[in-house]
Amino acid sequence: xxxxxxxxxxxxxxxxxxxxxxxxxxxxxxNACEWLYNTxxxxxxxxxxxxxxxxxSSGIGEQIAYEYAKRRANLVLVARREQRLLAISEKARYIxxxxxxxxxxxxxxxxxxxxxxxxxxxxxxRVDHLVNAASLGHTFYFDEVTDTSVFPILLDxxxxxxxxxxFVALPYLQQTNGRVIVNASVxxxxxxxxxxxxxxxxxxxxxFYDTLRLEVNDEVGITIATHGWIGGEMTRGKFMLEEGxxxxxxxxxxxxxxxxxxxxxxxxxxxxxxxxxxxxKYPSWHDSFLLFRVFAPKxxxxxxxLLLSSHGTRRTSMVGVGKPVAEGSTARYMMExxxxxxxxxxxxxxxxxxxxxx
Numbered sequence: 001x002x003x004x005x006x007x008x009x010x011x012x013x014x015x016x017x018x019x020x021x022x023x024x025x026x027x028x029x030x031n032a033c034e035w036l037y038n039t040x041x042x043x044x045x046x047x048x049x050x051x052x053x054x055x056x057s058s059g060i061g062e063q064i065a066y067e068y069a070k071r072r073a074n075l076v077l078v079a080r081r082e083q084r085l086l087a088i089s090e091k092a093r094y095i096x097x098x099x100x101x102x103x104x105x106x107x108x109x110x111x112x113x114x115x116x117x118x119x120x121x122x123x124x125x126r127v128d129h130l131v132n133a134a135s136l137g138h139t140f141y142f143d144e145v146t147d148t149s150v151f152p153i154l155l156d157x158x159x160x161x162x163x164x165x166x167f168v169a170l171p172y173l174q175q176t177n178g179r180v181i182v183n184a185s186v187x188x189x190x191x192x193x194x195x196x197x198x199x200x201x202x203x204x205x206x207x208f209y210d211t212l213r214l215e216v217n218d219e220v221g222i223t224i225a226t227h228g229w230i231g232g233e234m235t236r237g238k239f240m241l242e243e244g245x246x247x248x249x250x251x252x253x254x255x256x257x258x259x260x261x262x263x264x265x266x267x268x269x270x271x272x273x274x275x276x277x278x279x280x281k282y283p284s285w286h287d288s289f290l291l292f293r294v295f296a297p298k299x300x301x302x303x304x305x306l307l308l309s310s311h312g313t314r315r316t317s318m319v320g321v322g323k324p325v326a327e328g329s330t331a332r333y334m335m336e337x338x339x340x341x342x343x344x345x346x347x348x349x350x351x352x353x354x355x356x357x358x
Contacts, residue, residue: 013295017295035275038275038276038277039275042275042276043274043275044179044273044274044275044276045071045274046068046071046072046073046128046129046274047071047072047073047098048072048073048074048098049073049074049126049128049129050073050074050076050120050124050126050127050128050129051068051073051074051075051076051128051129051130051131052076052078052116052117052120052127052129052130052131052165052169053065053068053075053076053077053078053131053133054078054079054107054130054131054132054133054134054161054165055078055079055107055132055133055134055135055161055183056077056078056079056085056088056133057077057079057080057081057084057085057088058079058084059133059262060133060135060183060227060262060265060266060269061079061131061133061134061183062088063262063263063265063266063267064131064133064181064266064269064270065077065088065092065097065100066091066092066095066266067266067267067269067270067271068092068097068129068270069091069092069093069095069096069097069100070095070096071096071270071274072096072097072098073097073098073128073129074097074098074099074100074124075089075092075097075099075100075101076100076101076102076103076116076120076124077089077092077100077101077102077103078102078103078104078105078107078116079104079105079134080104080105080106081104082102082104085102085104086102088100088102089101089102101123103115103116103119103120107132107134107157107160107161107162107164107165108156108157108160108161108164109164110164110167110168113164113165113167113168114168116165117165117168117169117172121172126172126175126176127169127172127173127176127178128173128176128178128179129178129179129180129181129273130165130166130169130173130178130179130180130181131181131183131269131273132161132162132165132166132180132181132182132183133183134157134161134162134183135157135158135161135183135185136153136154136157136158136198137195137198138150138154138194138195138197138198139194139195140194141193141194142196142197150197151197154197154198154201155197155200155201158198158201158202158205159201159204159205159208162182162205162208163208166180166212170216170220173220174216174219174220177218177219177220177221178220178221179220179221179222179223179273179276180209180212180220180221180222180223181222181223181225181269181273182205182206182209182222182223182224182225183225183227183269184202184205184206184224184225184226184227185198185199185202185226185227185228186226186227186228186281186286187199187202187203188202188203188205188206188226189203189206189290189293190286190289190290190293191301191304192304193304206224206226209222209224210224213278221273221276221278222278223269223272223273223276223277223278223279223280224278224279224280225265225268225269225272225279225280225281225282226279226280226281226282226286227265227281227282228282228283228286261282264282265282268280268282
């Protein structure tokens with residue numbers, strides 16, 4: 001067996017590369033034809049259907065809500081900040097959503113997930129799409145952490161914050177042949193410094209949903225959306241103190257961002273989900289690195305080291321490491337990136353609504 005494996009190790013990689021090179025044009029043509037057919041004939045109409053969006057208070061989740069609103073869906077917006085959700089629900093209804101209700105909940109708590117799914121079923125009687133957009137990023141080096149309590153928080157939000165809502169909603173999605181949409185990241189396979197725990201959680205997330213896709217077969221569709229470096233997540237928004245602790249977080253689900261890549265990524269996610277795409281990638285050219293990751297990982301590693309060394313000495317944001325931040329630091333205070341929205345009056349909260357709407 002060892003001799004066979006040694007032989008295959010030598011033969012299979014170059015043979016695979018040659019087969020891929022020769023078949024690439026045909027594969028691209030087939031994919032283009034499939035995309036065109038799905039766009040023209042199988043795109044799901046969302047008018048009147050029910051969409052739950054977690055992490056909807058800002059960032060990618062907020063923009064996804066607006067994209068579904070344009071398709072006249074019924075929205076259930078979930079996040080911790082109810083007041084922020086009220087403003088977003090107002091705008092979503094103004095854009096075109098049939099209805100938009102808000103439910104304050106924390107996706108890392110299973111009981112909260114059961115509550116917002118059950119309230120959705122009680123009111124609408126169905127769930128068609130579940131969008132898991134809640135996420136938490138970090139920008140510190142692993143060896144700088146002094147408070148390991150940050151570890152489970154990162155993994156809870158980025159992994160269990162997707163799994164719990166999916167687990168609770170899955171029986172209802174099976175009834176409607178619905179779809180789960182996942183906000184992942186290219187870091188699930190492309191290593192980047194200062195994002196070790198985030199990358200590990202996203203890798204677990206993608207593997208979980210790839211496996212779940214096989215388990216549920218065609219009963220429930222799964223769309224995994226992976227993004228590269230888009231402006232709304234690391235370059236805008238706010239830092240915040242978490243539970244008054246002497247550490248600070250930048251939460252993707254708390255970031256206020258609009259315009260450019262964030263809106264474009266949200267549009268691609270919703271379009272891809274309605275077409276039934278298994279994957280949505282933005283931008284797609286990141287996939288070229290995957291070949292190096294598989295067949296020449298050292299080249300990829302050297303390239304990143306070269307790029308990082310060109311920026312001089314190692315720097316860190318000191319965000320989330322458990323070390324106090326100087327009193328005068330602007331990162332200690334919440335920094336809003338957008339001005340308050342002026343929207344029509346008459347917000348809808350779940351408590352204002354009557355039980356199940358026919």
